[in-house]
Amino acid sequence: MKIGIPRALLYFYYGPFWESFFKRLGLNVVISDSTNKAIINRGIKVAVPEICVPIKILAGHYLTLAQQNVDYIFVPRMVSIRKRQFFCPKFMGLPDMVKHSLNFKEKILTCDVVSDNSNISNYRNYLPLAEKLGKTKKDIKIAAQEAEKDWLQFRKFTQLGYPAPKAYELMVKGLNPVKINPKPGQIRIGLLGYVYNMYDPYISLGIFDILQENNVHVTTFDMFSENELRNVTGNMSKVLFWTFSNYLLEAGLHLFNSDQVDGIIHLTAFGCGPDSFLGKLFELESEKKGIPFMTVRVDEHTGENHLVTRVEAFTDMLKRSKAV
Amino acid sequence: MKISFPYMGTVLVYKKLLQLLGHEVIIPPRPTKRTIDLGVKYSPEFACFPFKVIMGTYIEACEMGVDTIVSSGGFGPCRAGFYGEIHRRILKSLGYDIDLIILDQPLQDKNFLKKVKFLKGNNSWLDVIKAVKFTYRLIQEIDRFEKEIYRLMPYETEPGQAKKAWNSIQAEFDQAIDQAGLERAKERSLDILKSIKVHEIPEKDKIRIGIVGEIYVVMEPSINMDMEELLCKLGCEVERSQYLSEWVDHNLLPNIFKKSRDAMFIEKGKPYIGRAIGGHAQQSVGAIVDFKDRNFDGIIHLMPFACLPELISQSIIPRISKEHNIPVLTLAIDEQTGQTNALTRIEAFIDLVRNKKASVNIA
Ligand code: SF4
Ligand code: SF4
Numbered sequence: 001m002k003i004g005i006p007r008a009l010l011y012f013y014y015g016p017f018w019e020s021f022f023k024r025l026g027l028n029v030v031i032s033d034s035t036n037k038a039i040i041n042r043g044i045k046v047a048v049p050e051i052c053v054p055i056k057i058l059a060g061h062y063l064t065l066a067q068q069n070v071d072y073i074f075v076p077r078m079v080s081i082r083k084r085q086f087f088c089p090k091f092m093g094l095p096d097m098v099k100h101s102l103n104f105k106e107k108i109l110t111c112d113v114v115s116d117n118s119n120i121s122n123y124r125n126y127l128p129l130a131e132k133l134g135k136t137k138k139d140i141k142i143a144a145q146e147a148e149k150d151w152l153q154f155r156k157f158t159q160l161g162y163p164a165p166k167a168y169e170l171m172v173k174g175l176n177p178v179k180i181n182p183k184p185g186q187i188r189i190g191l192l193g194y195v196y197n198m199y200d201p202y203i204s205l206g207i208f209d210i211l212q213e214n215n216v217h218v219t220t221f222d223m224f225s226e227n228e229l230r231n232v233t234g235n236m237s238k239v240l241f242w243t244f245s246n247y248l249l250e251a252g253l254h255l256f257n258s259d260q261v262d263g264i265i266h267l268t269a270f271g272c273g274p275d276s277f278l279g280k281l282f283e284l285e286s287e288k289k290g291i292p293f294m295t296v297r298v299d300e301h302t303g304e305n306h307l308v309t310r311v312e313a314f315t316d317m318l319k320r321s322k323a324v
Numbered sequence: 325m326k327i328s329f330p331y332m333g334t335v336l337v338y339k340k341l342l343q344l345l346g347h348e349v350i351i352p353p354r355p356t357k358r359t360i361d362l363g364v365k366y367s368p369e370f371a372c373f374p375f376k377v378i379m380g381t382y383i384e385a386c387e388m389g390v391d392t393i394v395s396s397g398g399f400g401p402c403r404a405g406f407y408g409e410i411h412r413r414i415l416k417s418l419g420y421d422i423d424l425i426i427l428d429q430p431l432q433d434k435n436f437l438k439k440v441k442f443l444k445g446n447n448s449w450l451d452v453i454k455a456v457k458f459t460y461r462l463i464q465e466i467d468r469f470e471k472e473i474y475r476l477m478p479y480e481t482e483p484g485q486a487k488k489a490w491n492s493i494q495a496e497f498d499q500a501i502d503q504a505g506l507e508r509a510k511e512r513s514l515d516i517l518k519s520i521k522v523h524e525i526p527e528k529d530k531i532r533i534g535i536v537g538e539i540y541v542v543m544e545p546s547i548n549m550d551m552e553e554l555l556c557k558l559g560c561e562v563e564r565s566q567y568l569s570e571w572v573d574h575n576l577l578p579n580i581f582k583k584s585r586d587a588m589f590i591e592k593g594k595p596y597i598g599r600a601i602g603g604h605a606q607q608s609v610g611a612i613v614d615f616k617d618r619n620f621d622g623i624i625h626l627m628p629f630a631c632l633p634e635l636i637s638q639s640i641i642p643r644i645s646k647e648h649n650i651p652v653l654t655l656a657i658d659e660q661t662g663q664t665n666a667l668t669r670i671e672a673f674i675d676l677v678r679n680k681k682a683s684v685n686i687a
Pocket of ligand 1: 088
C-alpha cells in the first residue's frame with residue numbers, strides 16, 4: 001500500500017514523524033517532489049484566488065500525488081498542540097476543503113491531531129486510520145512510539161542550529177552532529193517565518209543559502225525548544241489563537257530582547273492573515289529596541305533577483321554597522 | 325468619562341446598556357469613506373477589513389473626545405480575538421491615550437471581573453442584572469422588527485416607506501428605559517409596521533434571499549453596500565444569518581433550554597466543515613443549507629477580503645450550491661469593493677435566481 005505525503009506545509013516540521021510512522025507500519029511512502037512551477041500552477045488553478053500562497057502550493061502537491069498512483073493521501077486535520085490554542089483556520093478546515101474542492105475524495109486519509117504540546121506522537125490520534133490501513137491498534141501504537149523517537153531526534157538537531165531539511169537528513173543518516181554557534185564577528189540574523197515558507201526552496205528562494213553564502217549565522221523559531229520560549233509572552237494580556245504564529249511571536253520577542261541577533265527578517269507569504277498582526281508587533285518591537293528589521297513577502301511570482309538584492313543589502317547594512 | 329464602542333449593526337442597544345449603567349456614552353459615527361480611509365491608513369496592510377473599519381471608528385471616536393472604548397474580544401475565535409491588542413498599540417502610537425476594554429469569554433479572561441466591575445460603576449449587582457436583562461429583551465424585540473421590515477420592504481407601494489418606518493421604530497425603542505416603556509414601544513412599532521402599505525404578490529413570485537458570512541460584514545450595512553436594502557429594492561425579501569440577539573444567545577447564554585440558531589447552523593454545517601475552525605465558517609455553510617431547507621431561493625455570501633475561515637467556506641460553497649441546488653454569490657468586501665462592479669454582479673445574480681424560480685414554476 002502506498003501513502004502519499006506532500007512535501008509542503010508541516011512536512012518541514014512533522015514530516016519526519018509521519019514518514020517514519022507509515023514506514024514502520026510496513027507501508028510505502030511517496031513524498032511529492034520539491035515544489036516546482038508545475039506543482040504551483042496546478043494549485044493556483046484549483047484554489048480560490050485570495051487564499052495564501054502556501055495553501056495554493058499544498059493543493060498543487062495534493063493533485064500531483066493524486067496522479068502518482070498512490071492508494072491514500074495523508075490529509076491530517078491539525079487541531080491543537082497547545083492548551084486553548086489552535087491552528088490557523090486553513091489547517092483546521094483542510095480536510096473539508098480538500099474533500100469538497102479537489103477530486104480525490106476516496107483517497108483521503110485523515111484524522112484529527114490534538115496534543116497538549118508540539119509532540120503529536122500520541123497513538124490515539126492515529127487510531128482512526130487503523131481500519132483503512134488494515135492495521136491493529138497495537139501496530140499503530142508501536143509505530144507511533146518508534147516514530148516519536150525519530151521525530152525527537154530530528155527536533156534535537158534543529159535545536160542544534162540545523163535548518164529542518166538538514167536536520168531531517170542527519171536524522172535519517174543516523175549522524176550525531178555538533179551545535180552550530182556563531183563565529184566571532186559573524187553577523188547574526190533571526191529569520192522569522194513558518195517552516196513551509198523558510199524551508200520550501202521555491203517559496204523562500206533559498207533565503208537560507210543566500211544568508212549562509214553571505215556568512216550570516218541564522219536563527220529560526222524551530223531552533224528553540226518549546227520550554228525555552230514558554231514564558232516570553234508572559235506580560236502580554238493576550239496572545240494569538242494559533243500556535244505556530246505564537247511560536248514565531250515568542251521567538252521574535254525573545255530575539256528582540258536577548259541580544260542574540262544583529263537584525264531580524266520576517267519572511268511571510270502573500271495572503272497570510274496571522275502574519276499581518278505578527279508583522280505589526282515585530283515592527284513596533286524593532287522601533288522600541290533599535291534592532292533592524294525587514295519584511296520579505298513572497299508570492300507565487302516573486303523574482304529571485306529582487307529577493308537576493310534585498311537580503312544582501314540588509315546584511316551589508318548590518319555588517320557596516322557592526323564594523324563601526 | 326466618555327465611553328464608546330465599535331460600530332456594528334443596531335448600535336442603539338450598546339448605547340442603551342452603557343447608559344443604563346450610568347455612563348456618559350458617545351455613539352461613534354456610522355462608518356463613512358473617511359472612517360475607512362483612516363482605518364486603512366493606520367492598519368497593517370493585510371489586516372482583515374473589519375479590523376480596518378473598526379480602527380477608523382476608534383480614531384474617529386478618539387477625535388470626539390472619547391476616553392474609554394468597550395468592545396468584545398471573541399467574535400471568533402480568529403484574528404478578531406487579537407484585534408484589541410493591535411488596536412491599542414496603534415492608538416497609542418498615534419498619541420491617543422484611551423482605555424480599550426476588551427470583554428472576553430469570562431472563563432478565558434483573567435481580568436474579566438475587574439472589567440465588569442469597572443463597567444458596573446456604582447450600581448448594585450441587582451441593577452446590573454436588571455440592565456442586562458432589559459437590554460437583552462430590547463435586542464430581541466428590535467431584531468424581530470428588523471426582520472419584518474426587510475420582509476415587507478420589497479413590496480412597499482411607496483419607495484422609502486419601510487426605511488422610514490424602521491427609523492421610527494428604532495426611535496421608539498430608543499425611548500424605552502424600562503419594561504413598561506418596552507411594551508409601549510412594541511405596541512407603537514406594531515402600528516408603524518401596519519402602516520406600511522404593500523403590494524399583494526402571489527407566493528410563487530416571491531424571491532427570498534439569505535445573507536450569510538462573517539459577522540461584521542453581514543451586520544454592518546455601511547460597509548456592505550446596504551446589502552439588505554439593495555436586495556429589497558431589487559424585489560427580494562431578505563434575512564441574515566446573524567442577528568445580535570442570536571449572537572448573544574449563542575455566545576453568552578447557556579444553551580440549556582433551547583438550541584440557539586447558531587447551534588442549529590453548526591449542526592447543518594458539519595457535513596461540510598467537520599469542526600469549528602474559527603470565525604463563522606461552519607455557521608456560514610450551515611446557514612446556506614438551512615435557508616434552502618426553508619425554501620429560500622438564493623444566497624449572498626459576504627466575506628471580508630482574504631478572511632481566513634471564509635476562504636475555506638468559499639472553497640466548499642460550489643459543492644454545497646450544487647448538492648442543494650441553490651445559487652450562491654460570494655462577494656469579498658474591502659476598501660476597494662467596487663460599487664458598480666459588485667452591483668452588476670448582484671443584479672445579474674438576482675436575475676438568475678428569478679429565472680430559475682420562474683422555470684420551476686412553469687414545470
Ligand atoms: S498561517 Fe498564514 S501562511 Fe500559514 S496557512 Fe495560515 S494564512 Fe496561510
Ligand atoms: S473571521 Fe475573517 S474577518 Fe474575522 S478575524 Fe478571522 S479573518 Fe478576520
